[in-house]
Amino acid sequence: MDRKEATVSIESIQNGEIDVLNLDDAVSPxxxxxxxxxxxxxxxxxxxxxxxxxxxxxxxxxxxxxxxxxxxxxxxxxxxxxxxxxxxxxxxxxxxxxxxxxxxxxxxxxxxxxxxxxxxxxxxxxxxxxxxxxxxxxxxxxxxxxxxxxxxxxxxxxxxxxxxxxxxxxxxxxxxxxxxxxxxxxxxxxxxxxxxxxxxxxxxxxxxxxxxxxxxxxxxxxxxxxxxxxxxxxxxxxxxxxxxxxxxxxxxxxxxxxxxxxxxxxxxxxxxxxxxxxxxxxxxxxxxxxxxxxxxxxxxxxxxxxxxxxxxxxxxxxxxxxxxxxxxxxxxxxxxxxxxxxxxxxxxxxxxxxxxxxxxxxxxxxxxxxxxxxxxxxxxxxxxxxxxxxxxxxxxxxxxxxxxxxxxxxxxxxxxxxxxxxxxxxxxxxxxxxxPRIDWEMMQIISPTMTNLNLNLTLPPTCPALHQGDDTNWSEASFALYTLVSLPPSDLLTLTNTLNHEWKQSMTSEAMSLVRTPALYNYAGQSLQAIVQAHIELDKEFVARDDGIKRGDIHWFPTAFIVVTSRDWKENGLLFVYVDTGVEECPLEKYWFAVEDAYVMLSTLSFGEFTPAQCRAFFDLETKVEYGVEG
Incomplete structure (x- = not known):
């Protein structure tokens, strides 16, 4: 398979539209x-x-x-x-x-x-x-x-x-x-x-x-x-x-x-x-x-x-x-x-x-x-x-x-x-x-997305229900971490510690973790849409305020969350799902980001310096790896 042809198909595969690119093509007689x-x-x-x-x-x-x-x-x-x-x-x-x-x-x-x-x-x-x-x-x-x-x-x-x-x-x-x-x-x-x-x-x-x-x-x-x-x-x-x-x-x-x-x-x-x-x-x-x-x-x-x-x-x-x-x-x-x-x-x-x-x-x-x-x-x-x-x-x-x-x-x-x-x-x-001839270059190209081909990662086109919390304060909110694959408790602890390491070093000891797992986080064997529904229904831990500025504080980031789609998350990255509140229809979007970029990306979102759509331009793993697909 020609490399250019392979790279053009990746976005369609990730969106669940077609299934033409896989590692089977990388090993040939x-x-x-x-x-x-x-x-x-x-x-x-x-x-x-x-x-x-x-x-x-x-x-x-x-x-x-x-x-x-x-x-x-x-x-x-x-x-x-x-x-x-x-x-x-x-x-x-x-x-x-x-x-x-x-x-x-x-x-x-x-x-x-x-x-x-x-x-x-x-x-x-x-x-x-x-x-x-x-x-x-x-x-x-x-x-x-x-x-x-x-x-x-x-x-x-x-x-x-x-x-x-x-x-x-x-x-x-x-x-x-x-x-x-x-x-x-x-x-x-x-x-x-x-x-x-x-x-x-x-x-x-x-x-x-x-x-x-x-x-x-x-x-x-x-x-x-x-x-x-x-x-x-x-x-x-x-x-x-x-x-x-x-x-x-x-x-x-x-x-x-x-x-x-x-x-x-x-x-x-x-x-x-x-x-x-x-x-x-x-x-x-x-x-x-x-x-x-x-x-x-x-x-x-x-x-x-x-x-x-x-x-x-x-x-x-x-x-x-x-x-x-x-x-x-x-x-x-x-x-x-x-x-x-x-x-x-x-x-x-x-x-x-x-x-x-x-x-x-x-x-x-x-x-x-x-x-x-x-x-x-x-x-x-x-x-x-x-x-x-x-x-x-x-x-x-x-x-x-x-x-x-x-x-x-x-x-x-x-x-x-x-x-x-x-x-x-x-x-x-x-x-x-x-x-046999093994195209190791193609394997490296496909690797970040190959694991995800076996998961149902389709999203509803819009989700106004996730557009929550405009009248609340999110400054101490954590990003919810869900999994679509079964992770051993030790691996999950390693992941959360990795995501929170730099954040804890830069914040006070009383600060809320940047990333946490909800009480129900393991959705292995289910679809990404099941996680969307779970995040809509997640208790955002609302605490009322009387300062006249905001109605109260919430402790879960309402419009975005993180999903583990591969046990090899160090190599394949994590999936970031968000609702684009800048568009009236509230479309749902997703992209993969590298674990080492988590602190910079999530902290800028937490502080309100960038929107999720703006972060995508810098941290989308597919763009960083230079697949040859625009965006």
Missing amino acids: ANGKADMPHQFNWISTLGISFSITNSWAGYLSNFGQTLAYGGPRLVIFGFICAILVQFIVVLGLSELASAFPVCYFESLVKIRCLCGRVYVCPSMVDSDTALFLSLTGMVLVFIISLVMCKQKQPASFLLQSGYGISGWNDGTAWMLGVMNAMYAITGTDAAIHISEELPQPGKRVPQAMIMSVFLSLATCLPLFIALMFCMSDMNAVVSSALPSMELIYQATQSKGLTTFLSVWLLVVYAASIPSQWVTSSRMAWALARDIDSPSARYLAQVDAKLKFPVRTTVATFIFIAVYSLLYLVSSGAFNMITNCAVLFLNITYVVPQGLILASGRSGALPCRYVNLGFLGYFCNAFVILWIIVLGVFVCLPLELPVKAEVMNYTSVVLVGLFALVIVLWYRLGRRAFQG
Whole structure:
């Protein structure tokens, strides 16, 4: 995007008229153009994300090993631990997806591109239908199992220990069970890989990622609590070739219903195939697009008629078909694939977060829809520590004593894959890999206003009701400070102290604060108009006078107030809203001003030296930053 075009649009965006300028435009592929049309909406994005995760179906495919590690208690509580961990990981990852919303983002680390879950069945089901089939299937298994189960286990069955038969001690078996349960919530990053095909990806992608985690919890946990209550023979489930089928049969005691539900489960697996093709092909396409070589350019072509990368889709389909044959080799090969999927996925989740943490979050991250603030440091640091723990336990043998058929070769695969990546980097990547183009200048231009795009900052055109207090004295009035974002009490105290610091130094100790917060100041999640109405109704703390000059004193500035619109108020400034009393219609106006200008601007207003409209000419942050917009 041309810089001049970008700057011209800012005023319209701030006024809520149009939405054409955002940080999505500042991150583009190496070729400098967006190749894919917007062909997904929020629901289809959630469908892609959850149809790949499909926690309840994914957990049915491997819970038997968790059951062997620690029985029903580990199946339930191990999953709860796993989802808590994964939520922290996804929270940190969703912030980066919000900051850099391109298909390329997570492809910073490509070692896991095609090593996730694969179910090789022909399917042409779209993501919306896949989501419907999955949720319907979960409800059917849940209801039918509870209705058909004649004798349920007591509650104590889910809490008893000592059911582990893997040979590991309780602590190690518990950790192995948690690692195994994490397989059920892998793939929550899928929405990242279609960022360029989605409107407002900086907002919609993290929403889909976080919602898929909540859907995983809502579908998987109730289902497995019900199935554990309905399980009558744990040893039969553990030793079965298909533990899910045996468990459903024990719950229903009906071969017909077991067959019906198992077929539905197979349909759910099959329905996830298109989503797998889409995300896998987009990862391969994103990598090929940023490599300057003839073969990469061939694969990076987007079909002009079909509007998607056909060549990388076919290539990834062939790879997945061959890779999936490992499922048929042995149960050990299957467990190795699940372990690799968990480990490799989490490595790709961790590396970008680690790089951002090491680079300094405040300097490396632009304004974004998901801004974790100080919580981001915790999330980023946690995932780094977690990958160390995960890497150790995922590579342990499945059971003791160790036998060749149950040996865990994840560590061998990991070392071999890293070696391959290193060789490819030195032979090809260093000279051919270009990476995405990030327009840091545009990010700096947009930053002061980007945070505000996610807030409703529209104002009524006029507001005569704010034209109050002409017959009162305002000399000791404070400016009201409201917030449209949630601020920790410590941050709010820091802000008010900063705004009042110079004022208190120049005034007597008895003087009223220049800026204060009313009793009700937090309007997070509401609109700016709600604050306007609150300020109209605010008790101005009127005190009568009998000097014949003014009717009395008021202690809140009636015609103007300040609003916090960003947690990064030091960088983005504060919003000043005022009614222009110099115009008969009393129009409402607003502008952003820098915190360091607060004392000069507000004190001149307090002393009546300038009107708000006159102050705007000097302190409007947009004018000071020289966006190129007049005024």
